[in-house]
Amino acid sequence: MIKKSTYFLLLTTFFGLTASSQSFIGYGYDNYAGVNALILNPGTLADSRYKVNVNIFSISALGGNNMYEMDRSRLLSLKFSHLAAGSGYYKANNTADKYLYTNLDILGPSATINLTRKDALGLLTRVRVIGNEYNLGNPLFQLLGDANPNFYNTNIVNRSFQVKTAAFAEAGISYGRVLFKDDRAEIKLGITGKYVIGLAYGSLSSGPLVLNLQPGNFIANIQADVTAQYSGNLDQVGNGASLSDIVNKRSGHGLGLDIGFVYELKSSKDPNTAKLRLGLSVTDIGSVNFANSPNSQQYTITATGHNAAEFQKQNGESLSAYFTRLKAAGLVVVKAAAPSANVSLPTAIHFNVDYEIFKRLYINGDVLLNMLSTSNPVTPNYVTTFTATPRLEKKWVSIYSPVSYSVNGQLNWGAGIRLGPVFAGSGSILSSMLKNRIQSADAHVGLTIPIFQHRKTKDQPKLSDTAANGKSMTNDRDGDGVVDAKDECPDSAGPIKLIGCPDDDGDGVPNYKDKCPHVKGSPNFQGCPAPDSDSDGVNDDSDRCPLVKGVASNYGCPAIKDEYVKTVKHAADRIFFVRAKATIEMVSYGELDRVVDILQEDSTLRLRIEGYTDSEGPDAREMRLSERRARAVYNYLVFKGISPDRMEYKGYGKTKPLVPNDTPEGMALNRRTDMILMNYPKEKK
Secondary structure: OEOOOHHHHHHHHHOOOOOOOOOOOOOOOOOOOOHHHHOOOHHHOOOOOEEEEEEEEEEEEEEEEOOEEEEHHHHHHOOOOOOEEOEEEEEOOOOOOEEEEEEEEEEOOEEEEEOOOOEEEEEEEEEEEEEEEEEEOHHHHOOEOOOOHHHOOOOEEEOOEEEEEEEEEEEEEEEEEEEEEOOOEEEEEEEEEEEEEEEEEEEEEEOOEEEEEEOOOEEEEEEEEEEEEEEHHHOOOOOOOOHHHHHHOOOEEEEEEEEEEEEEEEOOOOOOOEEEEEEEEEEEEEEEEEEEOOOOEEEEEEEOOEEHHHHOOOOOOOHHHHHHHHHHOOOOEEEEEOOEEEEEOOOEEEEEEEEEEEOOEEEEEEEEEEOOOOOOOOOOOOOOEEEEEEEEEOOOEEEEOOEEEEOOOOEEEOEEEEEOOEEEEEOOHHHHHOOOEEOEEEEEEEEEEEEEOOOOOOOOOOHHHEOOOOOEOOOOOOOOOOOOOOOOOOOOOOOHHHOOOOOOOOOOOOHHHOOOOOOOOOHHHOOOOOOOOOOOOOOOOOOOOOOOOOEHHHOOEOOOOHHHHHHHHHHHOOOOEOOOOOOEOHHHHHHHHHHHHHHHHOOOOEEEEEEEOOOOOOHHHHHHHHHHHHHHHHHHHHHOOOOHHHEEEEEOOOOOOOOOOOOHHHHHHHOEEEEEEEOOOOOOO
16 A cells, blocks of 8 residues: 555645635634734724734634544544544545645734824734645545555546645735725725745646556556656755754745725714625735755656555655655656746635624624636645624624635534633634534634724714824814814814814804804803893803892892791701601601791792711612602601692712711711702703
8 A cells, every 4th residue: 555645745744734725714804803804904904993903923723625534532632643544534435536725824923003093004924834735536545545455456547636835934014094984984995015935835746647556555557747846945854854944944035915995884873883894805916936946847657567665755765865766766757847936825815794783793704715726736725715704792802603615615613702812713613513523623823912992982073083183184174173074164273172163252152153253152142241131240141040130149049038048957957867767756847847837938949958878887878868868858848738849859878978977976967968948940951
């Protein structure tokens, strides 16, 4: 049997990963995703929920195939060390052409910074490893690993196959800007430029391949044209070279570009929240040019009578030594060299719809569309995927549950959570729990530093359209800090609180409404000075009895007889209650009856009753007790015939002591019920 096939050589010796297409599944379109949203659509950068968002470290690993499946228990326990064919993992029971896809995405220190309400900057560091395998026919696959004897002594024809993987690091700078914004909608643009360092790449592809394998790994016939390409820093793989040795000898570089747009329809209840968000972006436009190993060549294989083991890479044998041995033994014949390779970045289009169903409950729909040809022999690509993600989102927490379907036919269901600066999730954990064996898996986790925007509320809609320094955010002809779209006087500078209209006399009434624009007046009298209709020295703005001459000490109403005030004060000082209750003691009835007499003598008088306690009990209990005692006095006076419309009552608990509560005498003074005579109408609220 063939234990390691040449077509898997570069993939398994290079990185040995099986990870998927889309990164950070379900999390990236959260309104609080920050840097993780930037990598999907730079249009999200401007006017985001963050003033600053710093990514300390985050990682997403995804992968799937239809060749092998793993026991679910092995995945959940993370015990991979003793996996073996038939024990832990198994060949999948299907006859389709085989595929595999890999994606490891690591975000290093990165940040987004909102410079103004319209402009934002982003800085990115990132490392990715992406790989694909396509078009491995099932008959050929059945001869790999534990060979299926049903396929021995058969001329197997495989039309073509490809194995390709690439690793690159990138440093990027992003700029985002609000192109348009009003109360109902917003349009944003973002762009990211990236310098890309090619860490390594490898590919193996073939035209039609014919193989006849007999028991004992005896090759009766093999005919193929195979192209092997890989970066020069992989030549020593298998001969003690470490990962750092490979990375330090990076062999490629290039440039990349992301561009994205976002349209937001604002919520009618909160202009800072999007009811509907539409996003469109194109990511990873660009390529990396790699310098190839001298062994990157097109080979012709024509052999009979050999053992398959001769084509296998030996333990401790470097890639360079491996290809040298094959050529020296005549197992392969060089047809053409490939000195370099231009590997495209995994270009993709992202279309996203985010809708708020109820307050804080969202549904997100996302399409990741691969833009690269899968037949390109050296360029790995993302897999076209459709994802729907319901989520519950608040400022410091989000819970999301993505359901995704790829064009490979894989359906996954996952879950994740964001708790302040930490997030973690998987796009497949729930579906994996429902299966005994799995063919795909993924996980992501990250740590960030969130610094939120200070956003104005709906009660401050005019201020939200001005910069913190008072400068105009958009068209503002008069330069008063109020945008023309909301400025009621767009050609005359005025204060924000008057919606941009001037007020020459500073009385709070804009000139165009002010009947006396050069004399400070009252808003209640169209900007003119308030009159004094009863000539009592209290202007009508402050006079509660504007048509009856009174005194300033009584809000412009006639002075109340001094004997009435003294009698009511004396009565209030002699109202006694049963201890800790709101029951008036009978000894107080006579005093209250004198108050009744006064109110009946002068029908213009009104009475305010206020209850107070000492500090002995809990705040809530004392507040309730003071309210009940004030109401008890009120009820007694109503019982005696005083109209309820002429009285009001309120309890203040221990909040307004007359003296400190540190002595028994002081506490006694603070346990009181005050009664205040009034002869003016209630204030309008």
